[in-house]
Amino acid sequence: MVVAIGFEGSANKLGVGIVSDGVVLSNVRHTYHAPAGQGFLPRDTAAHHRKHVLDVLRRALDEARVTPADIDCVCFTKGPGMGAPLVSVAVVARTVAQLWRKPLVAVNHCVGHIEMGRLVTGARSPTVLYVSGGNTQVIAYSQQKYRIFGETIDIAVGNCLDRFARVLKLSNDPSPGYNIEQLAKQGTKYVELPYVVKGMDVSFSGILSHIESQGREKLERGECTAADLCYSLQETVFAMLVEITERAMAHCGSQEVLIVGGVGCNVRLQEMMATMAEERGGKVFATDERYCIDNGAMIAQAGWEMFRSGQVARLEDTWITQRYRTDEVEVTWRTD
Template sequence: MTIVIGFEGSANKIGVGIVRDGAVLSNPRRTYITPPGQGFLPSETAKHHCACVLSILKEALLQAGIQPADIDCVAFTKGPGMGAPLVAVAIVARTVAQLWKKPLLGVNHCIGHIEMGRLITGAANPTVLYVSGGNTQVISYSERRYRIFGEAIDIAIGNCLDRFARVIKISNDPSPGYNIEQMAKKGSQFVELPYTVKGMDVSFSGILSYTEEMAHKMLGAGECTPEDLCFSLQETLFSMLVEVTERAMAHCGSREVLIVGGVGCKYLC
């Protein structure tokens, strides 16, 4: 029986999870929320994580009903992610590992998402659609390594959605993506937007620029509503992702798709 405690702080969410042989014993989290129209800066996000991490650590141990002596290993997100928040949480993880005299394990953020999804779903060898604030990739496992079949060639889908949310002042609580989805459900008019798929890769910067311009022109003229724009942007982006994912499935002969990452959690599941 192995018990591992993990520290995650790669973006605006910080969490401490405790797992015993694949079973999640606790997973408390806190999210840094900024006012509408504003993103989260690395330095301010790191301060938030520093202020929260010890209370979350205590909460995780309490929920799991274990003591530090019961922990076998300390894990932390090594990257990729935002530099300052990653460093802040890594320092805490290293300190805890030294104080408790436990081995320290750095975890790749992307692989952590994928393996967590495989563990929970029991998927054998799925085609993976990894969509988050900083990553958009179609991945498959072959010959003992993960291989990227396609990806965003400029900005990630999460970054595209978050920046659009700032333009039309959508609330960041609980997240811009969640609120865009709720507004999209009320949209009734589809506004045609650029659809950019290049082989197995996608591009989001052009559609973001176009949508920002449309927001200023069409909303001001009353030609469409914010809900219509949310609906149109969401449907266009997701259609692009479905196309490249289906192509990867055909190439790999896969019958399973595993959607992981923050955008997958908030939107697609």
């Protein structure tokens, strides 16, 4: 039996999770919320993580009913993410590993999402749509790498939604994307927006600029409501994501889609993806907010896989990086 503890702090979610041989023993999270209309700044987010990390760690150990002696490896998010929050949590992970005399495992945040999704849903070898505030990628496994088939060429889809939520002055609690989703359910009128798919890649910055300017003017003239704009934005950007995911499925001969990342909680995205998959005779796999939103258990699960396959980091190699691509990771734990 191998017990892994994972530390996550790449953005505004601070998480510590403990897993053992495919079983989640604990998954404790604390979120930093910026004021309405504002995004979370690296400095403030890092201060939040430093303030709460020891309490979250203690709660995770208590919930899992384990002691430091029971832990086999300490896993942490190496990147990608925001620099200051990543550093604040990595320092804690390094300190804990040295105090407990445990090996360190440096985990790619994106791979953490994928491995947690595979564990929770049972998807075997799916085409993965990874959608969050900082990342948008279509991924498939091949020859011990997670290959990126398509991605955003500018901002992530979650960032697009979050920034429009700021324009509308929506609350950041529990998240701006969630509040966009709830408001979109009240929308009845589709407002045409740019649809930007470039081969297998997508672009969201132009859509955001358009809806911020043209959408606001329509709103002021009474031609639509805020709910209509949220509905229109979701329908447009999600249709783009479904298109490139279907193309990747066709290329890979896949019948499974796994949606991971914070935006993966969006029920409308899951519905649209399910419609596409069913028409192809396929199936969609998704997780709920416990695991699709950044959490420590996903880092522990990916680290557990890495540790068992011999991937352990030297202390001098446990630096963090804001840019750490999914396809840079050697997936030594998969042979299929």
